[in-house]
Amino acid sequence: MIKDELLKSKAESVLKNAYCPYSKIRVAAAILTKKGNIYTGVNIENSSYGLTVCAERNAVASAITNGEKDWEKMTIVTDSDLVKSPCGSCRQVIFEFDKNLPIDFYGPNGYYEKFISSELLPEGFIL
Numbered sequence: 380m381i382k383d384e385l386l387k388s389k390a391e392s393v394l395k396n397a398y399c400p401y402s403k404i405r406v407a408a409a410i411l412t413k414k415g416n417i418y419t420g421v422n423i424e425n426s427s428y429g430l431t432v433c434a435e436r437n438a439v440a441s442a443i444t445n446g447e448k449d450w451e452k453m454t455i456v457t458d459s460d461l462v463k464s465p466c467g468s469c470r471q472v473i474f475e476f477d478k479n480l481p482i483d484f485y486g487p488n489g490y491y492e493k494f495i496s497s498e499l500l501p502e503g504f505i506l
């Protein structure tokens with residue numbers, strides 16, 4: 380679909396901005412909102428490793444900061460074949476806003492998987 384390609388290319392366009400001097404693993408995420416806007420994020424590492432924030436959570440922060448909680452899809456791209464799906468923290472953060480979000484995941488060498496947020500996080504925590 381044209382929209383899927385656009386979302387993927389938006390994620391790819393910010394992949395170079397990942398701040399990843401420690402892992403050297405680049406990840407970028409793009410969220411397409413129901414209004415048709417796209418918000419992106421990249422992983423931002425820190426010399427205090429535990430402070431690293433994943434691309435997915437930075438994309439969520441950008442969408443929410445701009446007042447957009449209604450989403451159509453998230454697309455994630457990475458240059459590493461070590462990363463195959465969003466981490467557990469990101470799964471819970473995505474789940475907070477959308478239990479049924481389609482997520483496209485693209486890695487190197489043609490790796491592609493599609494997920495739904497609730498499938499990635501069965502029994503996700505709800506307060």
Ligand code: THU
Nearest residue numbers: 402404406422433434464465466
């Ligand atoms: N990373 C993400 O940005 N998203 C994920 O879903 C998994 C991991 C980042 C965090 C860190 O900068 C690097 O990838 C290696 O874990």
